[in-house]
Amino acid sequence: MNPGxxxxxxxxxxxxxxxxxxxxGLRTVRDLLYHLPARYSDLSTVKLVKDLVPGDRAIVYGxxxxxxxxxAFRKKMxxxxxxxxxxxxxxxxxxxxxxxxxxxxxxxxxxxxxxxVTVGKRGLYLANPEIxxxxxxxxxxxDTLFKKGNGDGGNTAFYPVYPESRGVTSRFFxxxxxxxxxxxxxxxxxxxxxxxxxxxxKLPGLxxxxxWIHMPKKExxxxxxxxxxxxxxVFFIQLGEQKERKEYEKHSxxxxxxxxxxxxxxxxxxxxxxxxxxxxxxxxxxxxxxxxKPMLRLLEGDVGSGKTxxxxxxxxxxAMSRPLKRPERAFGRPSSENDGVAERQNFGNLQVAxxxxxxxxxxxxxxxxxxxxxxxxxxxxxxxxxxxxxxPSKVNPSGATNISRTQLLKWxxxxxxPILIGTHxxxxxxxxFKHLGLVIIDEQHRFGTAQRGLLTQKGNSETPVxxxxxxxxxxxxxxxxxxxxxxxxxxxxxxxxxxxxxIITEIVVPGRREAVYEKISEALDQGRQAYVICPRIDLPxxxxxxxxxxxxxxxxAKRLKEKIxxxxxxxxxHSKMKESDKDEAMRRFQAGETDILVATSMVEVxxxxxNATVIVIEGAERFGLxxxxxxxxxxxxxxxxxxxxxxxxxxxxxSAARLRALERAKNGFELAELxxxxxxxxxxxxxxxxxxxxxxMEAIKNLKMVEAARAEAAELLKRDPALRTYPHLKLISxxxxxLHLE
Numbered sequence: 001m002n003p004g005x006x007x008x009x010x011x012x013x014x015x016x017x018x019x020x021x022x023x024x025g026l027r028t029v030r031d032l033l034y035h036l037p038a039r040y041s042d043l044s045t046v047k048l049v050k051d052l053v054p055g056d057r058a059i060v061y062g063x064x065x066x067x068x069x070x071x072a073f074r075k076k077m078x079x080x081x082x083x084x085x086x087x088x089x090x091x092x093x094x095x096x097x098x099x100x101x102x103x104x105x106x107x108x109x110x111x112x113x114x115x116x117v118t119v120g121k122r123g124l125y126l127a128n129p130e131i132x133x134x135x136x137x138x139x140x141x142x143d144t145l146f147k148k149g150n151g152d153g154g155n156t157a158f159y160p161v162y163p164e165s166r167g168v169t170s171r172f173f174x175x176x177x178x179x180x181x182x183x184x185x186x187x188x189x190x191x192x193x194x195x196x197x198x199x200x201x202k203l204p205g206l207x208x209x210x211x212w213i214h215m216p217k218k219e220x221x222x223x224x225x226x227x228x229x230x231x232x233x234v235f236f237i238q239l240g241e242q243k244e245r246k247e248y249e250k251h252s253x254x255x256x257x258x259x260x261x262x263x264x265x266x267x268x269x270x271x272x273x274x275x276x277x278x279x280x281x282x283x284x285x286x287x288x289x290x291x292x293k294p295m296l297r298l299l300e301g302d303v304g305s306g307k308t309x310x311x312x313x314x315x316x317x318x319a320m321s322r323p324l325k326r327p328e329r330a331f332g333r334p335s336s337e338n339d340g341v342a343e344r345q346n347f348g349n350l351q352v353a354x355x356x357x358x359x360x361x362x363x364x365x366x367x368x369x370x371x372x373x374x375x376x377x378x379x380x381x382x383x384x385x386x387x388x389x390x391x392p393s394k395v396n397p398s399g400a401t402n403i404s405r406t407q408l409l410k411w412x413x414x415x416x417x418p419i420l421i422g423t424h425x426x427x428x429x430x431x432x433f434k435h436l437g438l439v440i441i442d443e444q445h446r447f448g449t450a451q452r453g454l455l456t457q458k459g460n461s462e463t464p465v466x467x468x469x470x471x472x473x474x475x476x477x478x479x480x481x482x483x484x485x486x487x488x489x490x491x492x493x494x495x496x497x498x499x500x501x502x503i504i505t506e507i508v509v510p511g512r513r514e515a516v517y518e519k520i521s522e523a524l525d526q527g528r529q530a531y532v533i534c535p536r537i538d539l540p541x542x543x544x545x546x547x548x549x550x551x552x553x554x555x556x557a558k559r560l561k562e563k564i565x566x567x568x569x570x571x572x573x574h575s576k577m578k579e580s581d582k583d584e585a586m587r588r589f590q591a592g593e594t595d596i597l598v599a600t601s602m603v604e605v606x607x608x609x610x611n612a613t614v615i616v617i618e619g620a621e622r623f624g625l626x627x628x629x630x631x632x633x634x635x636x637x638x639x640x641x642x643x644x645x646x647x648x649x650x651x652x653x654x655s656a657a658r659l660r661a662l663e664r665a666k667n668g669f670e671l672a673e674l675x676x677x678x679x680x681x682x683x684x685x686x687x688x689x690x691x692x693x694x695x696x697m698e699a700i701k702n703l704k705m706v707e708a709a710r711a712e713a714a715e716l717l718k719r720d721p722a723l724r725t726y727p728h729l730k731l732i733s734x735x736x737x738x739l740h741l742e
Contacts, residue, residue, distance in 0.1 A: 001180075002188050003030035010183075011176055020167030029185060035173060036213055036229060036695055037160035040222060050088035054119040060126075061134060062086035064109045069099040078649075084113055084126070091117075092125040097510070097649055100550070101131065110134050160214065163694070177214045186210060192728055193232060197712055203228040230699035234483055234706055237696075238713035239729060241486030246721060248294060248487075252464045254350060254437045255292035258317040266316045267309075269372060274309060277301075277495040281310045284491055288467065289317060295438075295467035298485050301493030302668040303473045303633025304500060308365065310493070311440050312372045314469055315352045318438040319378060319418035350437035351412070353466075354421040357443050359384045359579070360586055364608050365442070366391075366421045370400060373419075380419035381408050383426065386579060390417070405430075436466045443472060473633065474626055475668030479706045483699075486710065494669060499639040503632055505663045507620075507646045516616070516645050517564050523614050524568055524595050528640065530614035532556060532598045533631055535622045537574045551618035557598040565596060573599035601627060603634060610638035620646035621655040628662050629671055 001010050007021060010029050026032050047058040065083040080095035080102030093113065095101045105111060115129025162173040186207045191198075198205060204212060204224055213225035267274060274282070281299060288295035301307045354369075356362040366382040370391045373380065382389040382400070388408040391400040411417045415434035420426065470488065481490050508516050520530055536552040553574050561570045571594040573585045589597045590609050597603070597612075601623065615635045620628060628646070635642040646659055665671035699705050716726070723729050 001029065001183055001185060003028065003033070003185070005029045007032060011179065016167035017172070020165040023165050024163070024168070029180060032173075032176060033180065033185070033189075033210055033214075034229075035162060036226075036693075037222075038163050038694060039161050040159065040219070048088045049084070049086050049091050052091060052117045052124060054117055054124065056117040057115070058117060059112060059114045060084060060086065060091070061112050062110070064105045064107055064111055065090070067102050067105065067107055069102050084111070092123075093129060093131070094125050095128055098128065100649075105131065105133070174214075181211070181215065190728060193235065194716070194726065194729075197235075201231065201708065203231060226695060226698065227705075229695050230702075231705055231709055233693060233696035234699045234709040235713055237483055238486045238710045239716065242713055242717055243723075245296065245487040246717065248296065248465070251294060252292060253294035253467055254289075254318075254435075254464050256289040256318060256321045256350070256437065258286050258289065259320055262320050263313065263316060266320075266372075266376075267313065270309060272497055275306065275493075275495040275497060277493040278306050278310055281491045281493055282313045284489070285310070285314050285469065286317060288489075294465050295469065296488045297469055297491055298481070298488040299469060299471045299491050299493065300476060300481065301471070301473060302475070302496070303630065304496065304636040305473075305493040306497055307442075307471045307473070307493060308368060311354070311442070311469065311471060312369060314438060314440065315354065315369070315419055316373075318350045318352050318467075320376075321350065349415040349435040350418070351415065351433050351435055352419045352438045352440065353426055353433065353436060354419065354440040355426050355442065356421070356423060358602075359386055359423055360583070361442065362421055362423050366400070369419065369421065378419065379411070379417050380421065381412065381417045383408060383420060383422035383431070385423065385425055386583075438467045438469065441468070441470045443474075473630065473668070475629060475672035477672045477700065479700045479703050480672075482706050482710060486713075492669070494667075496667075500636065501639065501641050502666055503636055503642045503644050505632065505644045505646065507648060507659050507663055509648060513647070516647075519643070520614050520616070520645075521565065523643070524565065527611070528614065529589065529592065529594070529609060529612040530596050530616065531603065531612060531631075531634055532560065532596060532616045533601060533603070533618060534598065535600075535619045537576055537600060550622060553598050553600055556618065560596065560598065568595040569593065570596045570598060573597055573603065575600060575602055601631060603631070608637055609634070613638065613640045613642045614645070615643070616645045616647060618647045620648050620659060625658055625662060625671065629665075629668050632662070 006028055007013060007026065008018060013021070021027070021032075024035070026035055047056065047060055049060060049062070052058060052060070062084045063086070065085050067082045069078070069080050071078055077096055078099045079097075080099040082093045082102055082105065083090050084093055110133070111131050112134040113126060113129045113131050115126045118125055118127045160170070160174060162170045164170055164173075189207050189210065191206045193203070193206070197203075203209075206228075209225040209228040212221035213229065216222040216225070285295065285297065288297060299307055299310060354365060356365055362382065362384055366380070366389065369380055377392065380391050383405070388403055388405050389400040390403045390408060390411075408417070409430055409432075412420055413432045413434060420431075420433075425431070506516075524530065534553045534556050535550040538552050538554055553572050557570050557572045561568075571585050571588060573582060573589075577585070585594070585597070588594045589612075592611060613635050615631060617623065617628065617631055623631070632644040635644065646662070648655065648659060661671060661674050665674055699709075716723075716729075720726065
């Protein structure tokens with residue numbers, strides 16, 4: 001047996017085991033060894049029902065019985081109730097204002113419940129406890145890894161808790177790994193981190209770390225092992241990202257020197273002067289273009305910070321210039337300072353592809369660019385699943401004209417359309433460019449790595465690779481950005497345009513709804529507009545007991561129209577509508593024909609209605625913080641005071657902390673750092689999305705560790721770019737995903 005041995009050959013596995021392990025991505029012995037404990041549970045806080053006393057904060061394992069929902073007798077407060085049973089007795093569970101929690105757990109389900117033991121008129125009960133599924137009771141105390149009197153933490157008992165899946169429990173992993181250790185697998189494990197790095201940072205070797213993390217004799221061993229694996233993961237990511245970047249930079253790109261005069265006149269078109277952050281971002285991009293190396297830059301800016309202006313400036317520099325043989329020679333100089341036609345006649349063949357995640361957002365960018373580039377004579381096109389448009393046009397000089405897809409693609413292929421904006425339609429095989437000089441990807445996290453890569457390969461195979469500008473409004477902590485975007489240069493737009501006011505964010509509990517509706521009514525009477533966001537499209541099926549009880553778009557729109565805002569126009573927007581109906585609903589709202597738009601979270605990205613200054617988010621506790629922040633940004637589009645009301649049905653500990661973080665944070669960057677400390681990076685983007693394990697996410701909280709791993713990876717590649725001295729590292733880095741062409 002060796003680390004590459006399939007698990008079915010190393011262990012006795014039945015069909016459910018195989019299915020569950022495959023679901024977790026565990027196929028080999030090495031995979032199982034790297035399936036690390038999520039935490040170590042303290043058996044001293046695990047209680048039997050018979051041992052519970054009022055005031056205790058305890059963990060109880062058992063089976064759910066008698067699930068029901070209702071209302072408190074006097075306060076008419078919605079309740080969720082159940083009974084928890086173990087081998088020694090029963091105790092009631094009550095969730096105040098959270099009836100949906102009771103419906104998440106069917107009778108007979110085995111669960112782990114954590115909360116405070118409270119005494120009432122009818123005996124003991126657990127009030128608003130945290131609850132999660134647990135396939136079986138925990139490992140018994142006699143089977144624990146930490147025995148009493150064994151050193152650190154010896155007065156308590158602990159056991160490892162592994163990530164589970166239906167069919168394999170934490171106990172299964174514990175015993176399977178012990179069996180592998182007994183078979184001598186550690187003797188066949190090879191170290192993956194250079195010895196000098198281990199010594200420099202006082203990290204245990206791989207064999208020791210595996211033993212300490214799965215079967216520690218004291219808590220300090222487990223902590224040291226976790227530190228090693230956290231460093232290892234970030235180090236490997238950095239190594240792969242930086243190695244891929246070096247490979248990508250072996251290709252040349254178009255060396256372009258911006259026409260300073262033309263760029264200044266272009267920026268002067270805007271009704272506001274660029275902020276300092278926008279100016280710095282534009283300057284960095286200008287220097288990248290001049291270098292001749294392919295630009296790989298991530299532009300991160302809060303919602304409403306003005307990333308589109310920077311993207312437009314970058315597109316202008318590319319479309320208004322010719323490629324340089326050498327960086328010091330410039331082409332595309334205008335013959336007259338104010339002669340747009342003269343500038344147009346000096347265009348080279350360089351083109352720009354601008355990809356947005358939705359048709360609504362692509363159309364908005366197209367409309368914005370038409371306004372920005374009006375009078376320059378610059379040709380641009382829009383391509384989506386719904387159709388194609390071209391600007392400027394002899395048919396409609398003041399705007400765009402609908403044209404056939406075939407004709408647009410012909411003009412793009414021969415270089416007559418310098419700027420093409422679109423959705424996923426841009427990466428279709430039928431779309432080809434003559435000389436693609438710049439790729440801009442908006443809201444990059446909305447696209448898969450393969451999709452982003454396909455767009456950067458759209459250039460002619462005989463020409464240099466295009467520059468890449470990726471943009472995101474998703475707040476990313478610095479440590480996370482340094483790790484997952486190790487291949488990209490990071491530029492932050494950390495200033496808001498002058499005149500923008502901070503959104504007033506308020507958590508609203510059920511009893512304060514009427515007061516908020518009065519505020520919204522005042523805003524509507526002043527000519528403003530509002531969004532109402534709901535978690536569901538339709539009401540849940542009443543026959544499905546476990547269906548989550550949450551506000552639905554259709555029912556809420558009807559209620560608001562009939563009972564709350566009868567004098568105002570209300571429309572709906574959700575994913576089940578036809579594209580034509582979605583576009584019409586959005587058009588009417590943008591035109592001010594609709595006062596209130598009741599929608600799902602599909603409006604979180606890119607919808608731009610400056611007159612909308614109020615957003616209500618129903619069931620706010622059901623949304624992630626990043627999503628809430630994006631939704632809130634929909635009303636940060638003007639100089640009017642904006643309001644975000646978070647309607648919450650529950651305010652338990654975790655939900656309250658998350659919503660208060662949103663209430664306090666002044667911007668997305670502050671929110672990202674705050675949330676990272678409170679909950680971990682998974683809440684902002686999702687561990688799976690970033691390709692990091694739980695232990696890797698732990699490392700992201702440690703800036704020094706991230707910077708150390710980044711520095712060591714860079715130094716290693718500087719000494720040995722091909723990793724000839726470290727063949728195992730070469731193998732590991734080659735197995736990583738392709739370059740993050742975000």
